[in-house]
Amino acid sequence: MSEGYEAELIQQRIEHLDELTKLENGTRYPNDFQPSCRIGEALAIANEHEDIGSQEIHVQVAGRAISKNSFGKAVFIKLRDQTGTIQAYFRQNDLPELLFSRLKLTDIGDIVGVAGTLFRTRTGEITVKVSDYRVLSKSQRPLPEKWHGLKDQELRQRMRYVDLIVNEESRQVFITRSKIIKYIRDFMDSRGFMEVETPMMHPVLGGANARPFKTHHNALDMSLYLRIAPELYLKRLVVGGFDRVYEINRNFRNEGISNRHNPEFTMIEFYWAYATYLDLMDLTEELFRGLVKDIVGAETVTFRGHEIDFAPSFRRLSVLDGLRQYAGYEEADFNDPVRAAKKARQYRVPKEVIETIQKTHAGGNDRDHALELAMHVFEEVVEPHLIQPTFVTDFPAVVSPLSRRKDSDPSLVDRFEFYIANAEFGNAFSELNDPQDQAQRFRDQLAAKAAGDAEAMEFDEDYIRALEYGLPPTAGEGLGIDRIVMLLTSRDNIRDVILFPLLRPEG
Numbered sequence: 001m002s003e004g005y006e007a008e009l010i011q012q013r014i015e016h017l018d019e020l021t022k023l024e025n026g027t028r029y030p031n032d033f034q035p036s037c038r039i040g041e042a043l044a045i046a047n048e049h050e051d052i053g054s055q056e057i058h059v060q061v062a063g064r065a066i067s068k069n070s071f072g073k074a075v076f077i078k079l080r081d082q083t084g085t086i087q088a089y090f091r092q093n094d095l096p097e098l099l100f101s102r103l104k105l106t107d108i109g110d111i112v113g114v115a116g117t118l119f120r121t122r123t124g125e126i127t128v129k130v131s132d133y134r135v136l137s138k139s140q141r142p143l144p145e146k147w148h149g150l151k152d153q154e155l156r157q158r159m160r161y162v163d164l165i166v167n168e169e170s171r172q173v174f175i176t177r178s179k180i181i182k183y184i185r186d187f188m189d190s191r192g193f194m195e196v197e198t199p200m201m202h203p204v205l206g207g208a209n210a211r212p213f214k215t216h217h218n219a220l221d222m223s224l225y226l227r228i229a230p231e232l233y234l235k236r237l238v239v240g241g242f243d244r245v246y247e248i249n250r251n252f253r254n255e256g257i258s259n260r261h262n263p264e265f266t267m268i269e270f271y272w273a274y275a276t277y278l279d280l281m282d283l284t285e286e287l288f289r290g291l292v293k294d295i296v297g298a299e300t301v302t303f304r305g306h307e308i309d310f311a312p313s314f315r316r317l318s319v320l321d322g323l324r325q326y327a328g329y330e331e332a333d334f335n336d337p338v339r340a341a342k343k344a345r346q347y348r349v350p351k352e353v354i355e356t357i358q359k360t361h362a363g364g365n366d367r368d369h370a371l372e373l374a375m376h377v378f379e380e381v382v383e384p385h386l387i388q389p390t391f392v393t394d395f396p397a398v399v400s401p402l403s404r405r406k407d408s409d410p411s412l413v414d415r416f417e418f419y420i421a422n423a424e425f426g427n428a429f430s431e432l433n434d435p436q437d438q439a440q441r442f443r444d445q446l447a448a449k450a451a452g453d454a455e456a457m458e459f460d461e462d463y464i465r466a467l468e469y470g471l472p473p474t475a476g477e478g479l480g481i482d483r484i485v486m487l488l489t490s491r492d493n494i495r496d497v498i499l500f501p502l503l504r505p506e507g
Helices: 003-023 039-047 097-104 153-158 160-166 168-190 231-239 277-296 319-327 337-346 351-360 366-385 435-450 461-468 481-489
Strands: 058-071 074-081 084-091 111-120 126-137 214-217 222-226 244-252 264-273 300-303 306-309 315-318 390-393 415-420 423-430 474-480
Touching (some): 003 097, 039 058, 039 111, 058 126, 084 097, 084 111, 160 168, 168 244, 168 481, 231 461, 277 423, 277 481, 337 351, 337 366, 423 481, 474 481
Parallel strands (some): 315 390
Antiparallel strands (some): 058 074, 074 084, 111 126, 244 264, 390 415
């Protein structure tokens, strides 16, 4: 609608509010209406009785008026709350003039309360025959012209409150999100994991490779980072004797925004003492198969144009085998930095990325150098082939600063990433619990940062001290909640599954 027309409607609604205030003896926004039940409960009560019209079942319900239709001296309003939608029937001959005056001043979008008895119309619709009625909160702004459709994606994300009013599909996405988180929490609790909370402001950057958001605490005069991952704190708890812990956590990464990335996002991270990354693959497969069946009611999901089948055993593919299969790598390409750089250029890895890696590894280990270059080719070439659920295993140690080295090849680690429809859903590994090895990996991260890697970690002396007290053999994993919701609601854009995603300022 045009701005001028919208302004007229707003003025008209404010005038309605002024008239209602007079009817209510000066009370502009009444606060004395108490529902006896929610709308969903009223519907359930009605469904328990076949002949509700003869039973005089009285209810008081409140919600937003989403439609209003007049038929002579009869008026029907539909109102909705979080639990459902119900119809209210007003018969002018049966009601006092005050009540009908309130009804005339009601606009679509107003929050209203109705009291009356339940009955079914001739078409079988459960309805409240109104005996009392109040306008509780005036909607001064009109809803979109077609209340069932706010189509502009950015407006839907920016004005989520309107989106939730007018788009039932969006409401269902976030109802499903809540169910997903509840299922995951119940799944972890039932397996003996304890839910914990760890700090969101960190004095040392660590737990993942990412650009952080920085802040400052005035009273302590100290710089802090918003959490990029809770990993190092959760592993401190395992040192302390909590051998199965998890946290459903908000993380913050100061990076680009895309259909798959929001600077503020939700993960679950969990740590399991005396388990390995192989145990976590089995647990992840069990979690996803059960989650899909519970939420979707089937074993397949359509996501990003692909039919994803969770019934078969999930594929397991090592990083090196993926590069051999899809990028034509030979063994020498994993050991010779010159050959590795040639491969990277062949697959259009940016020149500045190649040069930064070469600078970092100057005079260092050739295999680590070659494997770090190979990982950039993996992202470009192999990931697009990972459509069905796939565990990518055995990552290079050089890109896994917190993972345990493989006994069979110390240049690799006991780690996997979990992919669906060429998107990463999770990252897991057997934890590095050797404090001397971890200290050296932190020093390597400092060297990478000095060479220009803005995502490298810092040296966490307290974490090394914790490891020196003894971290049991442990496996840990992080799963992206937002991406799981995208998968199970068939959404292509992460901002469609986050209630209030970060957006550019208006104008």
